[in-house]
Amino acid sequence: MNDESYRIFPLGDAALTVDFGNAISVALNDRAIALAEHLTTHPFPGFIECVPAYSSVSIFYDVAIASKGLPKEATVFGSVSNLVKKALISAGNTSTTSSRHLEIPMRFDRESAMDLEFVAAEKNMSASDVIDIFTASEYRVFMLGFLPGFSYMGELDERLSIQRKDIPRTRVPAGSIAIAGRQAGIYSLASPGGWQIIGRTDLDLFDPEKDEPCRLRAGDLVRFIAVK
């Protein structure tokens, strides 16, 4: 792992981000998840939490505790950066836990799939073509963000690549499955949203009563199963 393969920058004065490159790729996402797992299982003094994203990991720390517990550098950011550089070597390029394969039942009824007809018309195909293409792929959960349990998944078949709505909906129902660009996502909770909604699942993606309230994790592999 050479030094040019990542960049570390501060995210304010009590957090930093390790950036592996501004791209959506499984290899970069693997590195992010591996580092996040390593840091979570080997927390350093002052470590609060970390957030793996598409191709980065952000690390949040308590400056006062880290300044006492870590080898001194000119700044605490420097001390944490040094530690993270070592962690990158230990973490390696791929996660130690293997990806889970999950199936998500999906309805395409007119009321749920609010933008299915629009997407089909834009792409000069029938609604059932859209459904066939969408359900043919396996999707990787690259990251969770935006909402509790909202999953950013990819990569969407290029034939379905479509821009966001010009004016976001003020309320997208929970369970809505949507696409934007080369991404797919599931609205785990009702929320405003601008992605094109092509179906819905009745599965609870977010259950606040569980210890791990979100059904999906970064690194999971997901298939959508069409149901009536």
Next chain:
Amino acid sequence: MNRAGCEPVIWYGLSQLSKMGLIVKKPGILSTVQDLGRYGYRRFGINPTGVMDQAATRLLNILVGNADNDPVLEMHFPAPEIVFDSDCVLALGGADFSASIDGIPVENWRSYFAHAGSTLRFDKKMLGNRCYLAVNGGLKVDEWLGSASTNLTAARGGIEGRRLEQGDVIGTAPLPSSNIFAGRRVSHSLIPLYRPFPTVRIVPGAEFDMLDSPDLDLLENQDFLVSNNSNRMGFRLAGPAITPIRRQEMISSAVNFGTIQLLPDGQLIVLMAGHQTTGGYPRIAHVISRDLPLIAQLGAGDKVAFFLVDRSHAEKLLLEFEHELNLLRISAGYRTRPAR
């Protein structure tokens, strides 16, 4: 010094302990129970939430003998009307909403003893936008994932995951007989210098180098107005459009409380305590931790200016405040050691 409302502690005996809490007579426009935040779940998209003004919360909690992280009530104006169902020791701080208990003025940053049955009211917004109520023993509310903070999106934490409603009863702890936390105050040097037009210090963000020197000049020398479209998630600022030399398509990554993002229209948004976990706009700068309370007390119509400092200075200021809090905590502990 107005000592009204500050009285010796009187112990009423166990019969008073059966029904304890704060009774919400009027809920106010947006009142929620918060602590310092819910950590460890950002990677699932669950943001920390927590109080907007951490300095005020920690100072008030220490003042009334609590742990820094004990749950407090965060109130906006119009603020609630609250009846104390049992004797308690309380302190207010952050914004000044001209508070009174049974008509007797209550100052910010002082701890008071309130008799069972007395009523706390707020008459007028004097300074700031978020007032905090800390009660000795902390507020006893629903925890979710290790925190009492209200997460309105997930509808969890605090009082049923929602803002206060009329008739709510917020649980409080029994007041210990040896309670000597009333009648104390926070020294002025520790109170943030709140004002409606603060200069807050910032450190460069990851995409800071998108800005050319005219942009930088705008960022450092112009005033930015806090727009109406501002809330606990973020403050949208209105100011001169910043037009970076290059545009960059960005993929989403984590953001932070205090992150200043540059929107496609050249305007800025400062992410606040209720921000989403991730974002895809350029992060041109971050408000330093020490100055977050100053911006956290702003509301629509207020202004802010930015001043760039380096990272080591930001860390130094943060550590300095932690040190001051430690001293306050030690002195509080010394003076309040229970007599045995």
